[in-house]
Amino acid sequence: MQIQPVRFERSPQLHAMMTEQAYPVGARVVVQGKRGPEVATVRGEAEEMPATGRYGMILQEATQEDLERWAELGREAEDLKWLLRARARARNLPVKIVAAEYTLDASLLTVSYSAEERIELSALIQDLRSHTRARVNFAAVGPREQAMMLGALGACGKENCSSHHLQEFAPVSIRMARDQQLPLNPEKLSGPCGRLLCCLQYEHTQYIELLQHIPRKNAKVCVEGSGACGKVVKLHPLQGTVDVYTDQGLLTEVPAADLRAQKDAPQENRPRRNG
Incomplete structure (x- = not known):
C-alpha cells in the first residue's frame, strides 16, 4: 500500500490518500x-505509506461517466447555493452562503456558510427538503476559508495565496508589518478576506534577523567619525541603514555599522536583540 497526494476543487490543500497503485500526476480519481x-x-508521486496516520482511499481512476456525473452534481449544487442565498435574503438572515457541494453518490450535500453570530438554520434546511433527498450538512467557515473557496486576486495581481498554494493558515500579526517597516494602512495590509495578508509571514524571519543588527526606532545614537548624535527615526532593514535626525536638525541616512549608542541612552532604546 502507498500514499499519494490529491487536491479537491475548492482548496489548494493536498490530502494524502492510500492507494494500491500509483496514478500519474494530473489524473482525475475517485476518492x-x-x-x-x-x-x-492527483498532485504528486506515490510514496511509501508511513507507519502511522489516518488516510482516505483512492478507489479508482475516474471514468468519463464519473466525471459527467460529478459535473452534473456540481451544477445542481450551484443552483441550490443560489436558492439558499435567495431564501436567506427573503428571511433577513444574517448569513452568507459560500458554497454547496455534493458527494459523488449524492448522499450528502455540504453547505459552507459564514455568519458573524450564531443563527438558526432550520428554515433553510427545510427549504432544501423539497429540492434534494441528500443529507444536508451546514459547515461554518471563516473569512480566510471563504477566500480559499471562492478565489480572488491579491494586491500583487495574482491569485490569492489561500486559494493557490497555502497548505495551512499560519498566524499573522500586525507586528510582522511593523517589523517590515510597512505603513499601517488597513487597506494595504488586508487581503481579499479582510484579514491581514498571509504573505506578511513569508519574509518575517529574515526581517527579524536583519533587525538584530540595526538600532531600534527612537534609539539615541552617534555617528562614528563625524561625532554627530541624534535619534533614529526610520529603519531600512534591507539596506542595513537607518535615518537619523541629528541634534543639529539634519536628517541623514547612515549605515548601521557606523553607529554607536549614546552612553546616556536608556536600555530600552538600544539595538534590538533576539527574544
Whole structure:
C-alpha cells in the first residue's frame, strides 16, 4: 500500500490518500474521504505509506461517466447555493452562503456558510427538503476559508495565496508589518478576506534577523567619525541603514555599522536583540 497526494476543487490543500497503485500526476480519481466518495486530482508521486496516520482511499481512476456525473452534481449544487442565498435574503438572515457541494453518490450535500453570530438554520434546511433527498450538512467557515473557496486576486495581481498554494493558515500579526517597516494602512495590509495578508509571514524571519543588527526606532545614537548624535527615526532593514535626525536638525541616512549608542541612552532604546 502507498500514499499519494490529491487536491479537491475548492482548496489548494493536498490530502494524502492510500492507494494500491500509483496514478500519474494530473489524473482525475475517485476518492473515499471523510464526507464520502468525491472526485479529486492527483498532485504528486506515490510514496511509501508511513507507519502511522489516518488516510482516505483512492478507489479508482475516474471514468468519463464519473466525471459527467460529478459535473452534473456540481451544477445542481450551484443552483441550490443560489436558492439558499435567495431564501436567506427573503428571511433577513444574517448569513452568507459560500458554497454547496455534493458527494459523488449524492448522499450528502455540504453547505459552507459564514455568519458573524450564531443563527438558526432550520428554515433553510427545510427549504432544501423539497429540492434534494441528500443529507444536508451546514459547515461554518471563516473569512480566510471563504477566500480559499471562492478565489480572488491579491494586491500583487495574482491569485490569492489561500486559494493557490497555502497548505495551512499560519498566524499573522500586525507586528510582522511593523517589523517590515510597512505603513499601517488597513487597506494595504488586508487581503481579499479582510484579514491581514498571509504573505506578511513569508519574509518575517529574515526581517527579524536583519533587525538584530540595526538600532531600534527612537534609539539615541552617534555617528562614528563625524561625532554627530541624534535619534533614529526610520529603519531600512534591507539596506542595513537607518535615518537619523541629528541634534543639529539634519536628517541623514547612515549605515548601521557606523553607529554607536549614546552612553546616556536608556536600555530600552538600544539595538534590538533576539527574544
